[in-house]
Amino acid sequence: MQQDPATTFSTAPVASDEYHPLDAVCEAAKILTGAADPIAAMPSVLQMLASFMGLRHAALALLQEGGTPGGAAAVNPYVIAATTKGAVASPASCQAIPQRVARHVFRNGVSMVSRDLVSELGPEALPPGARSSRMALLAVPIRDQAHSQFVLGVLCAYRDHAGGAVRHLDTDLRVLNMIAAILEQSIRFRRNVARDRDRILQEARAAIHAAADVAGQGAPAQATPIAGIIGNSPAIKHVIAQIRKVAPTQAPVLLRGESGTGKELFASALHNLSPRRDKPFVKLNCAALSHSLLESELFGHEKGAFTGALAQKKGRFELADGGTLFLDEIGEISPEFQAKLLRILQEGEFERVGGSKTLHVDVRLITATNRDLEQAVASGSFRADLYFRICVVPISLPPLRERRTDIDMLAKGFLDRFNKRNGMDKKLSKEALEGLRACNFPGNVRELENCISRVATLSAGGVINADDLACHTNQCLSADLWRLQTGAASPIGGLAAGAIVLPVLGRRPEPAPVAEKPAALPVDADERAALVDAMERAGWVQAKAARLLGMTPRQIGYALKKHAIPIERF
Template sequence: MSMSTLEHRTAFAAVRPQMDRFPLDTVCEAAKILTGASDPIAAMPSVLNVLSSFMGLRMGALALLDDKGRSGGDGKPVNPFIIAATTHGSTCAPPETRALPIRATRQVFRTGVALVSRNVVEELGEAAIPPGAPHNRFALTSVPIREQVHSPYVIGVLGAWRDLDEGGMRFLEEDQRVLTMVAAILEQSIKFRRLVARDRERLMEEARQALHAANETAADNCTLRGEPIKGIIGDSPAIKAVTAQIRKVARTNTPVLLRGESGTGKELFAKAVHALSDRRDKPFVKVNCAALSQTLLESELFGHEKGSFTGALAQKKGRFELADTGTLFLDEIGEIGPEFQAKLLRILQEGEFERVGGAKTLKVDVRLVTATNRDLEAAVARGDFRADLYFRICVVPIVLPPLRERAEDVPTLAQTFLDRFNAQNGMEKRLTPQAMAQLARCQFPGNVRELENCISRVAALSSGSEIDERELACMQGTCLSAELWRMQSGDRSPIGGLATVRTPLPVIDSGAGQRPPVPPLPPGFGEPPPAAFAPPAAAETAEADADERARLIDAMERAGWVQAKAARLLGLTPRQIGYALKKHGVEVRKF
């Protein structure tokens, strides 16, 4: 060893003790990362980098038991493991990568005792040093990760290296303590993830058993399948598929989640689930979760005791108590906050709760039906909706079709709504065939609710007993929902629902209703004329210009007078549309 090298190491050792080390901060940061991660194994590279930054532990790695298993060369079982994470990221590398010494790691797996090697080369050999290490003067600390506290079963090994050239020999005892605490936090995170996965598998198995039981009684349902469900109007294939699902699941006690856009009739289908179940003679109780604050929602669902808060002048039973032995319908379930989600989870798991301000535990037997127009999977991914609650309510999801996917039902629904209006107002109005055909061409982003409003509005405003197509709001440019849809942007919409993230709706006409697709314009439409251009006959030119102008206006009306959308409809660029508008003297409407 040269004198200059020795002097350099001596000087570094003199400076090193003054450098800050943060064992407590290391444990706190590791706890934040692991408890906030949905997958603690994927978060381990960040934890290993925290160990490096805060403690000076180099080349940390996590080894986990290999579920597939392997055998040694002599056929005897060994402790099979993989390198699941290093400071460079998550991986699934074999032990031969030497991120951790194979012999030492297997010893920790076998004995469940932490291992501290003060000089890896002397105790484990030159081959134990990880590839890419700057030198071979390192100490190793490896601690076990158990299946649960005090369990003899070891599922992983957490190891890290200490550079002896940096005077790290005196830190090995502290390194072991910190790594042991981080391993304990990781144990709890892995245990929680496995419990959630196990709970999910159990719920999925319950759902499979429920559907299997429903299929076994399908023969009994066949006699009822021809009879319409009260309140559900339509004979389209989409609505038939949904009613078939409703009939199958109604006779079980399995939780049902009704999914669909706003206005598809989720409450109506929830009543159908109750009416076709064995609880049909028991209470059907409904609650709109979006209409109440979280505090009022707790009192409304669980009830309260007298004097439990200001204004609680008497004991009040909650909706869960009122729905005992019957069905409880929670509409807009996606609107409840995280704090109330935890309280709701308990009653769904155990079937018991306490009133607000009360100490007595009550038990209820309730069939739960929920509904939402939100994308719950995205909410779970963002952390806005609890995953365990999601798996509780989304056992049998039923997606209700939007009205545009069951256009065959529009005439029947429209006539039903008009008959209802006539009965309520003592009138005898009717729709002309042309008006009925125009309604069938509309897209109705507000679904059945919008159609009902449309019929009520035109029936109230029409002057005679016969309602013509020209009296419809879409033919007069006053269709509000069309304007709302025109103002949508990105993945958000003022109309909303699952369609905003799942099925993009076609453009709704804001002026003259829905018409057949716009035929493609001839090549060169909207382009400035070339320098050398031989004009055709005057009559042919005027006719072609009139035809182009009509198609241009038609496309602009379809696009709500948004030039970019009109360009997409015609297969042109926005610049070509701008030139064509100027060429034909079309004034752009402003909304």
């Protein structure tokens, strides 16, 4: 057995279609850096090592926490956190990694290579399910930090001697050390994010408690409604109470809710109830502008910064200095712009486009979205650190279907506004109000306002009856959209923040059955699912998917035809 052999790449001839160490490192980096939980993603990395390099029975061992039952009784207690079969924690006795090897690496922090596993460690060191007794073993440490002596994990893999593959051991060791370093950085990054999240949540809790204390001193004012917000349902009262508690603080607020729930109205209420009420309230819809225009609108630009920049322009951050900035549709900004926005939220400073002078601002940020930001963070389309910056105090606005008792007040208020603008005196009948309360209103308060304006415009008499409503004449498009909704998808798109209308990402609709053709023969569902997963990971490149599955491109093509899997074209 030898430790830390030379890390120079092997110069032995390697068949390009069988051994791809560089591809393995690249794929491992993509998987680990894009995963919300790098440990849960490790089975994919270990399977990829088998496909690209022929390293079999790979496994990851991680040191147990001190508080884990049974962890304090043993020296260097560890569990097998991931294998090629999954990320379910297994005891060290499962022999996915020989215990002598794992404890040696944990204790000494050095890599270990055994060129002949049985002769050096005995037949009991062979991994479960090994097809050959002539195998080599490689085990590398995963350190707490790059130059730390503390080892938090061991990455291990085996190589069969068949075909003279043992000549690749030097390169194998180099690749495993690279993957261990990438995994260490991913774990450290997630720890830092979790630490920042806990700190921000503690600050938010402290801010809410401080606001509650201030609000408790003036309890009679709590019963006073907020100007412009109509409703007395329990759901809307709860939101108003949250608004009153948070408004006196400086904590960033994220308003969450479906389109049409009045996010801009509640953002204005937060500003008007805050100590910044005499300062500017500046708002911007992030989804309405491209990346370059959004940067110019928020940060401003210098004269001549780009074509058409004929004069210096202040950005929204600068205009809102001392006051409040409301960014609607925050979930729609590009990943490139997220990094720029994060800097000003962390440091409170920025430069105008085309300028070099650093400007400092004091802005209270309120954001709003109808997207599932947690899912966006998990998929990598939204930065986790930015998410924790803006989601200090999340406030969920209820959809109109969850506050039906407010529909009468809202409808009458919208009709009064319509009458004043148009010099009319129309009223809603009792039956019309009952019909409105029965509607689901996927567009929420905005849709109710449009509905009242439409029926008031088209109704003939001074009293609006139930028969005048569009839903009673089969002319309501929203009713049709609501009927088409399912728990998995919605024709309305991104209207909702809840599961009932939020489309599920990454799921393709099943092809409709053709009645004239006989039903297809049953196929192996697991084999088909594995094939589709490999094709998606490979970007629908058959040669790359073949390497992931350890197959030839011809076998992949045959399997695609066998399972009737349509090829995605990009």
